[in-house]
Amino acid sequence: MPKSPKLVKSEWEQDKVYLIQFPRTGCLPSPSPYSLKLETWLRMAGIDYENVSNEFKHMSKRGQQPFIEFNGEQISDTSIIIDILADKVKGKELTELSPIDKAQEHAFYTLIEHHLTWLGFYSRSQSFKWISTDEGYGKAFSGVKAIFLKNFVVPRFERKLKAKCDGQWIGTLTNEERISELKKDIDAISVQLGDKKYLFGDEPKTIDATLFGHLAEILYTPQFTKEIKEYIETHAQNLIAHSNRIKVQYWPDWEEIGQSLRMDTKWR
Numbered sequence: 001m002p003k004s005p006k007l008v009k010s011e012w013e014q015d016k017v018y019l020i021q022f023p024r025t026g027c028l029p030s031p032s033p034y035s036l037k038l039e040t041w042l043r044m045a046g047i048d049y050e051n052v053s054n055e056f057k058h059m060s061k062r063g064q065q066p067f068i069e070f071n072g073e074q075i076s077d078t079s080i081i082i083d084i085l086a087d088k089v090k091g092k093e094l095t096e097l098s099p100i101d102k103a104q105e106h107a108f109y110t111l112i113e114h115h116l117t118w119l120g121f122y123s124r125s126q127s128f129k130w131i132s133t134d135e136g137y138g139k140a141f142s143g144v145k146a147i148f149l150k151n152f153v154v155p156r157f158e159r160k161l162k163a164k165c166d167g168q169w170i171g172t173l174t175n176e177e178r179i180s181e182l183k184k185d186i187d188a189i190s191v192q193l194g195d196k197k198y199l200f201g202d203e204p205k206t207i208d209a210t211l212f213g214h215l216a217e218i219l220y221t222p223q224f225t226k227e228i229k230e231y232i233e234t235h236a237q238n239l240i241a242h243s244n245r246i247k248v249q250y251w252p253d254w255e256e257i258g259q260s261l262r263m264d265t266k267w268r
């Protein structure tokens, strides 16, 4: 077992992927759409990985999580990680599409990760209180730590996200305009999915993990307005079915994770 002191997992096994991410939360395995995307992708690809908590302090060189450690190297940014793993390890079939589908897939990736995701950030800038309840980290902290989380960390995070949104187009919109933008995203993805199992056919692709990661944060966590979930329920039932399909197939340990907050649950 080689040793690399600068890594979070300083003693590592050759060819094993270590996924460093936030600790588990109660209402879904991660409060980060990117972590949920990447872990879902690893499961879809059938890659042997080990979860490692970042203990709220270990971040990548980009100042973000999740990231992986693989053969003594740290790799960050979920899309870059996926490209590298698909190339070097497993999961190539999840990235293979015809040129026209690939073009559409890239457009949907941009819509999801660079547009839809801002509505999630906006929602949390308005209220991220759930993160300190049992839906979030409530069960993991007690006493002074729980008070600190609720009264200092959450308001600070809300302020940070608000500043981030204010510096973007989303901060300039009225609430009505924000919701209208979100509905357009939902409609576009729902039309692409149609009555197919996955966005590009019967088999899941990387973009399905991306969609799942981002949509799960909308469907399974509290939102700043009820309108969003109500709109998906009434106009995009197929997106709910898509999320459920992925949850059933790749997250049989979902409930167990929410109860135990363990990072080493068995899923296959």
Ligand SMILES: N[C@@H](CCC(=O)N[C@@H](CS)C(=O)NCC(=O)O)C(=O)O
Pocket (backbone or CB within 6 Å): 031, 032, 033, 034, 063, 064, 065, 066, 076, 077, 078, 079
């Ligand atoms: N493009 C990056 C985005 C990762 C990202 O934005 N992660 C957020 C958590 S959801 C983060 O670590 N933010 C650090 C911070 O806000 O301090 C990826 O795909 O990995």
